[in-house]
Amino acid sequence: MAQVGANMEYQEYKWAYSIMDSSKVSACLISMLLIVYGSFRSLNMEREARERAEREREATLLGGKPAPSCSHNSSFVPDVQTLNTMQALCFPLGSSVALLIMFFFFDSMQTLVAICTAIIACAALAFLLTPLCQYVAGGAAGAGGARACGRYSAPELAAALLAASIVAVWVLTGHWLLMDAMGMGLCVTFIALIRLPSLKVSTLLLTGLLLYDVFWVFFSSYIFTTNVMVKVATRPAENPMNVVARRLQLGGAMRDAPKLSLPAKLVFPSMHHQGHFSMLGLGDIVMPGLLLCFVLRYDAYKKATLVCQMGQVPGPRSMGSRLTYFHCSLLGYFLGLLTATVSAEVFKAAQPALLYLVPFTLLPLLTMAYVKGDLRRMWSEPFIAPNGKSGADFDV
Numbered sequence: 001m002a003q004v005g006a007n008m009e010y011q012e013y014k015w016a017y018s019i020m021d022s023s024k025v026s027a028c029l030i031s032m033l034l035i036v037y038g039s040f041r042s043l044n045m046e047r048e049a050r051e052r053a054e055r056e057r058e059a060t061l062l063g064g065k066p067a068p069s070c071s072h073n074s075s076f077v078p079d080v081q082t083l084n085t086m087q088a089l090c091f092p093l094g095s096s097v098a099l100l101i102m103f104f105f106f107d108s109m110q111t112l113v114a115i116c117t118a119i120i121a122c123a124a125l126a127f128l129l130t131p132l133c134q135y136v137a138g139g140a141a142g143a144g145g146a147r148a149c150g151r152y153s154a155p156e157l158a159a160a161l162l163a164a165s166i167v168a169v170w171v172l173t174g175h176w177l178l179m180d181a182m183g184m185g186l187c188v189t190f191i192a193l194i195r196l197p198s199l200k201v202s203t204l205l206l207t208g209l210l211l212y213d214v215f216w217v218f219f220s221s222y223i224f225t226t227n228v229m230v231k232v233a234t235r236p237a238e239n240p241m242n243v244v245a246r247r248l249q250l251g252g253a254m255r256d257a258p259k260l261s262l263p264a265k266l267v268f269p270s271m272h273h274q275g276h277f278s279m280l281g282l283g284d285i286v287m288p289g290l291l292l293c294f295v296l297r298y299d300a301y302k303k304a305t306l307v308c309q310m311g312q313v314p315g316p317r318s319m320g321s322r323l324t325y326f327h328c329s330l331l332g333y334f335l336g337l338l339t340a341t342v343s344a345e346v347f348k349a350a351q352p353a354l355l356y357l358v359p360f361t362l363l364p365l366l367t368m369a370y371v372k373g374d375l376r377r378m379w380s381e382p383f384i385a386p387n388g389k390s391g392a393d394f395d396v
Contacts (some may be wrong), residue, residue: 023270023278028337030266031280032330034184035289038191039296039326041131045080045192046297082195085204092208099216102232103224110237117262118167118240124185125163126156127192133159171241174258176267176277183263183282190282191289199369199378202291206358209287213352230350233281236261284353288333288361295325295365298382302374328368329361336360 083091106113133155152160163185170178196202213229220228241257244250261267263282270276336357344351369375377384 021270021272021276021278023268023276024341026268027266027278027280028334028341030184030268031285031337032334034187034285035191035292035333036330038188038289039293041188042192042195042293043296043300080193080195082197083201083205084197085201088201088205089208091205092212095209095212096216099228099232103228106232106235106237111240111243114237114240114260114262117237118171121182121186121263122160122163122167124189125166125182126160126185127189128185129159129162130156133162171239171260172257174239174260176261176269179261179263180266180268183266186263187282187285187289190286191293194290196290196294198380198382199294199366199375200380202294203362203366206287206291206354206362209283210352210354210358213283213354217350217352227350229352233265233279234261281353284357287354288329288336288357291361291365292326292329292333294382295329298374298378299324299326301383323368325365325368329365332360332362332364333357 102113134153137155137158166178166181169175170182196205216229217227220226236259239257239260245257265279265281266285267277267279270278336359337353339360340351340353340356343356366375369378
């Protein structure tokens with residue numbers, strides 16, 4: 001009887017046990033780590049670019065030439081793209097068009113998609129691995145030492161070689177772990193190199209993507225007789241090795257290369273249920289991550305502004321003990337991801353994660369900004385100080 005009662009209790013609360021599965025815990029922890037790392041990587045890139053610009057300005061002044069003007073924008077950091085209002089409004093529409101193209105024409109373009117994905121993922125992995133290679137090469141010396149090949153240093157070339165090796169093994173084996181490594185590189189790269197300039201643009205982008213996610217997950221099956229989002233995300237692509245083998249009439253391992261599951265998502269295996277994987281789309285990490293990167297930059301700028309105005313570093317009780325916007329948004333992301341996981345277990349169906357992640361990150365942030373009196377500044381020009389100085393005049 002006790003065994004029967006235990007089984008009944010397990011069935012009743014099966015969803016609660018399921019959300020503690022290792023695959024779901026891994027998805028939550030790794031996604032948060034990627035957002036935190038990508039955000040701080042972006043902040044560090046901005047600081048290094050500002051320091052480099054300051055050194056160049058000092059060298060120019062010492063040479064008797066007029067110093068170049070500086071401003072707090074993405075031009076400080078090379079290869080950074082700042083989204084404007086129009087791009088934020090058009091992004092969900094462009095994503096929908098791309099999704100439909102992949103849905104209808106995937107069979108005819110799958111080899112091209114696999115090749116382009118491998119190239120982009122290789123560059124993203126190199127970006128992710130460069131700090132590790134710089135650390136192994138000797139920290140700052142590895143990062144700013146002599147260039148081994150033109151504009152690239154030895155650690156950067158080593159990271160590119162390592163990334164190319166990972167992508168090559170993925171093409172040969174199609175292993176999910178290598179696909180996850182490529183997906184992690186893409187997440188960190190997008191979070192670090194794409195900037196949201198204001199809370200207004202952030203709100204427009206995330207609200208549009210919420211509607212995009214909800215429509216393609218919940219309502220696309222009524223129009224296309226299948227869940228378009230899930231279909232595209234889980235469809236494997238033809239391995240380019242097989243195509244080459246058929247064209248050259250080769251046999252052996254090349255002809256038997258497995259199909260490739262494209263790194264548009266991260267998959268996490270369960271330790272308790274053999275063959276069971278949890279899946280999280282890269283957009284569910286990158287898009288909230290862009291918001292968290294923005295608020296981290298604003299936290300750093302606000303602290304630097306306060307330090308400049310006070311003329312000294314604030315004590316730990318005045319700054320460190322306060323809940324920052326980044327902490328608030330990161331906590332909201334965790335709660336949103338937890339809610340999405342519970343919903344997926346309760347309804348036994350794929351859920352649009354942004355339906356939960358966007359409100360849980362955006363609404364507390366808007367409320368907190370309103371309460372602290374920063375909402376108006378964050379909404380339009382967050383990095384312009386009241387005295388007219390730009391963010392470049394402060395070291396963040």
